Structures are given as C-alpha cells and as structure tokens.
Amino acid sequence: xxxxxxxxxxxxxxxxxxxxxxxxxxxxxxxxxxxxxxxxxxxxxxxxxxxxxxxxxxxxxxxxxxxxxxxxxxxxxxxxxxxxxxxxxxxxxxxxxxxxxxxxxxxxxxxxxxxxxxxxxxxxxxxxxxxxxxxxxxxxxxxxxxxxxxxxxxxxxxxxxxxxxxxxxxxxxxxxxxxxxxxxxxxxxxxxxxxxxxxxxxxxxxxxxxxxxxxxxxxxxxxxxxxxxxxxxxxxxxxxxxxxxxxxxxxxxxxxxxxxxxxxxxxxxxxxxxxxxxxxxxxxxxxxxxxxxxxxx
Amino acid sequence: xxxxxxxxxxxxxxxxxxxxxxxxxxxxxxxxxxxxxxxxxxxxxxxxxxxxxxxxxxxxxxxxxxxxxxxxxxxxxxxxxxxxxxxxxxxxxxxxxxxxxxxxxxxxxxxxxxxxxxxxxxxxxxxxxxxxxxxxxxxxxxxxxxxxxxxxxxxxxxxxxxxxxxxxxxxxxxxxxxxxxxx
Numbered sequence: 001x002x003x004x005x006x007x008x009x010x011x012x013x014x015x016x017x018x019x020x021x022x023x024x025x026x027x028x029x030x031x032x033x034x035x036x037x038x039x040x041x042x043x044x045x046x047x048x049x050x051x052x053x054x055x056x057x058x059x060x061x062x063x064x065x066x067x068x069x070x071x072x073x074x075x076x077x078x079x080x081x082x083x084x085x086x087x088x089x090x091x092x093x094x095x096x097x098x099x100x101x102x103x104x105x106x107x108x109x110x111x112x113x114x115x116x117x118x119x120x121x122x123x124x125x126x127x128x129x130x131x132x133x134x135x136x137x138x139x140x141x142x143x144x145x146x147x148x149x150x151x152x153x154x155x156x157x158x159x160x161x162x163x164x165x166x167x168x169x170x171x172x173x174x175x176x177x178x179x180x181x182x183x184x185x186x187x188x189x190x191x192x193x194x195x196x197x198x199x200x201x202x203x204x205x206x207x208x209x210x211x212x213x214x215x216x217x218x219x220x221x222x223x224x225x226x227x228x229x230x231x232x233x234x235x236x237x238x239x240x241x242x243x244x245x246x247x248x249x250x251x252x253x254x255x256x257x258x259x260x261x262x263x264x265x266x267x268x269x270x271x272x273x274x275x276x277x278x279x280x281x282x283x284x285x286x287x288x289x290x291x292x293x294x295x296x297x
Numbered sequence: 298x299x300x301x302x303x304x305x306x307x308x309x310x311x312x313x314x315x316x317x318x319x320x321x322x323x324x325x326x327x328x329x330x331x332x333x334x335x336x337x338x339x340x341x342x343x344x345x346x347x348x349x350x351x352x353x354x355x356x357x358x359x360x361x362x363x364x365x366x367x368x369x370x371x372x373x374x375x376x377x378x379x380x381x382x383x384x385x386x387x388x389x390x391x392x393x394x395x396x397x398x399x400x401x402x403x404x405x406x407x408x409x410x411x412x413x414x415x416x417x418x419x420x421x422x423x424x425x426x427x428x429x430x431x432x433x434x435x436x437x438x439x440x441x442x443x444x445x446x447x448x449x450x451x452x453x454x455x456x457x458x459x460x461x462x463x464x465x466x467x468x469x470x471x472x473x474x475x476x477x478x479x480x
Contacts, residue, residue, distance in 0.1 A: 026351050027358040027393040034347040035324035039364045039388075043379045060371035100371065177385035215380050251376060251461050294370050 041126035050208035051243040056172035059097035062296030076281030091265035111264035113147030144268035161192040166267035256288040319352040326475025332466040355399025361390040420453040439478040
C-alpha cells in the first residue's frame with residue numbers, strides 16, 4: 001500500500017515536472033488536436049511540358065503562358081553545319097488557363113509548317129489528408145494542321161488530309177519532394193500518311209520523370225515507346241523519341257535545355273515523325289522558354 | 298504488478314483531465330501575411346491554423362500548415378511552397394509561448410486584455426526566440442487572440458533571390474486572429 005502511494009506521488013511529480021519552459025507539452029497536446037485538411041500536391045512538374053510532351057500540369061486560371069521552343073540540327077551533322085547550330089526549328093505557342101482545371105493553347109511549328117491547337121483538362125489532383133488521391137490525372141487532345149505545299153499536286157488533295165489528331169492521358173505521381181513520375185498512354189491519328197502501307201493510327205506509351213537537383217533546378221527525362229512502330233507495312237522508319245533535359249526555374253520563367261532525337265516539338269511530330277537515332281548521334285540540342293503572365297486575378 | 302498498472306493508468310487519466318481544464322482550442326484560426334514591396338503587394342491567407350491556450354498556465358501553442366496559405370496567384374502559392382518555405386520538407390510552422398502577464402487576463406469576465414507573449418517560433422526548420430504584444434478578447438463563447446508583428450524571412454533561412462527582391466518585401470507583416478473555444 002505504501003509503495004503504491006509512493007508510486008502515485010512519483011507519477012504526479014513527473015507529470016508536473018514535464019512541462020517545459022514554453023509549454024512544449026501544450027504543443028504536443030495541440031499536435032494531436034490539429035484538424036485534418038486536404039493537402040494538394042504542388043509542382044509535380046514545373047511547367048506544362050516535361051520536355052517535348054505534355055506534363056500533368058496546367059496553367060492556372062487567368063495565366064497566359066508564352067512559349068518559345070527551339071531545336072538545332074543534329075550534333076552529328078559535323079563542323080560544316082556547326083554541329084547543328086546552323087539549322088533551327090522553332091515552335092511558338094500561346095497558352096491560357098481558362099479555369100484551374102482547363103487550359104487551351106495554339107501554336108505554330110517549323111516542322112511541316114504546322115499550326116496546332118490543344119485543350120487539356122485536369123481530372124484528378126494528387127492529395128492527402130481528408131481526401132486521399134495517389135495520382136494526378138490530366139487529359140490532352142490536340143489537332144495539327146500541316147501547312148506544307150502538297151507533295152503531289154496532281155493527286156486529289158482535300159483540306160482534311162492536312163489534319164492529325166493526338167489524345168493523351170497523363171497519370172502522374174509526385175513520390176516525394178525530389179521525384180515525380182508520369183505515364184502517358186498516347187494515340188496519334190494522321191489523316192494522310194506517306195504511303196498506303198503506313199498506319200494512320202499510332203499508339204504509344206510515354207514515361208517521363210523529374211528529379212529535383214536543387215530548389216530551382218531539376219533533371220527531366222521523357223521517353224515514348226511506340227507500340228506499333230514495327231507495323232509490317234511501315235515504310236517510313238521512325239524511332240522512339242527520347243529526350244533528356246534540365247529545367248531551370250526563375251520566378252515566372254521556366255527554361256529547359258534539351259537533348260532529343262526528335263526535331264519536332266508537337267505531338268504529331270515527335271510521336272509520328274522522329275527519324276533520328278540517339279545511337280547514330282542524331283541528337284538535337286534545344287531549349288524551351290516559358291514565360292507566364294497573370295492576366296486575370 | 299496489477300495494482301501498479303492501475304495506479305499508473307489512474308494517474309494518467311487524472312492528470313489528463315486536470316490539464317483539460319481551462320484550455321481553449323481552435324482549428325480554424327486565421328493568419329494573414331502581407332508583403333509590401335516596390336513592385337508588388339502580396340497577401341496570403343491561412344484559415345486552418347490550429348491553436349490552444351492554457352488559461353491556467355498562461356501558455357499558448359500554434360501550429361500552421363504551410364500548404365494551407367492561399368494566394369491570389371496560384372503560381373505564387375506554388376513558388377511559396379516549393380522554393381521558399383519548402384513545405385514538403387517543413388510542412389508546419391510552430392509557435393510555443395508564454396503569456397508574460399497572464400495574471401492580468403480575467404478569463405471569466407468579458408473584455409479585451411493587452412498581453413505580452415514570448416516564445417519560440419519554428420519556421421522552415423529553424424527555431425527563433427520571439428516576443429510580441431497582442432490582445433486577448435474574452436467573449437461569451439470563448440477567447441479571441443489577436444497579434445500583429447513583423448517577420449523577416451531571412452531569419453528563418455528563407456532566402457529571397459535578388460531577381461525578385463523588388464517583388465518581395467524584406468519584412469512581412471503577420472496578422473493573427475484566432476477564436477478559441479473552451480474544451
């Protein structure tokens with residue numbers, strides 16, 4: 001009985017002596033009382049593109065993104081072409097966030113003198129807390145209009161032949177502060193292809209990632225595996241586009257330096273017309289510049 | 298052995314219930330910060346701040362979830378979380394403090410009382426000793442604590458690059474308004 005009383009006293013004494021100088025105990029008490037919130041993941045990728053292809057990110061409502069992208073010729077073109085720097089392929093676009101979950105864009109690229117337009121919507125946002133969602137999911141649909149003179153003017157050439165369409169589903173997860181991964185099942189339909197044997201529909205599976213190197217710099221990689229590239233009647237040899245790059249972010253600007261085997265920057269180009277091979281040195285150096293303006297608050 | 302266990306449990310519940318008295322709690326306190334710089338004014342608001350006031354001990358604790366700050370420009374919010382406070386590494390800011398003149402506050406009678414608070418603030422993983430003046434308003438439902446003070450991000454190793462020096466003020470004005478209810 002005596003020992004028990006002693007123990008109680010001891011316990012009481014300990015409980016009292018635990019309170020720290022600035023009430024750390026109260027802090028610990030509050031820690032248990034903190035209400036749950038939904039914390040949405042931010043910056044899975046720093047811009048709407050991983051490198052060539054779309055990322056799961058959208059421009060926020062009222063944001064205009066002016067993008068200037070540029071690819072030089074191939075490195076293996078030698079000193080005469082200054083290792084590709086004598087040639088330049090560009091893609092310019094204006095993109096705008098209509099809602100936080102919907103954006104549109106229009107662009108013009110050197111490749112096949114293409115005018116393009118796309119809509120991208122956000123379907124799911126990765127979050128934890130009250131609402132737990134392991135991935136972010138977005139959808140992109142694009143349309144591409146070839147602006148070249150007809151290769152064969154004698155043929156019956158309808159305007160509709162100039163069109164291509166791409167649809168992509170972006171499924172991404174930011175695993176931690178440093179590492180994000182995205183899978184991008186894609187479909188490209190071209191109304192007109194080189195030869196009757198070439199497939200009009202190309203299916204591919206893309207994968208992209210971001211590895212953060214410092215607060216404002218990350219390493220990005222992107223690869224698309226074209227599932228029916230070995231179609232038996234395919235006469236135009238195309239390869240799987242692989243791009244590696246560095247993302248540099250300076251409040252409002254995102255600058256990407258890229259090495260890729262695709263000269264085209266829109267989906268119709270890199271999914272359907274990547275003719276370069278990394279192993280042969282058909283590597284294009286390039287960059288993307290994104291400048292965001294807040295037009296509406 | 299059994300009696301020892303019972304006594305430990307008994308003491309634990311007893312002290313627990315004792316501490317429960319005279320405490321006021323909130324989970325939706327408000328903290329707003331303002332940055333007035335040459336080129337731009339920035340405001341962010343957090344309405345999910347947790348706080349507790351222990352009236353008997355004169356102690357205050359506050360926990361702020363950094364990702365709950367809402368900015369007008371969503372891109373700024375992303376930069377705030379990603380590049381400045383690094384919310385994934387340091388999700389919470391914490392304040393543990395003491396009301397120096399707690400004896401002056403009559404928690405039982407309505408009124409507004411001037412208080413001086415001193416304590417430790419942890420932001421971005423860095424802890425600093427701070428003190429500020431404020432008020433405690435006792436009303437019919439509970440107590441409202443209000444405070445306004447300046448905070449220098451550099452003190453918490455939050456570096457602001459020179460490029461945006463004209464967009465972000467060197468010292469931010471912090472306004473706290475938290476209505477606590479008794480528990």
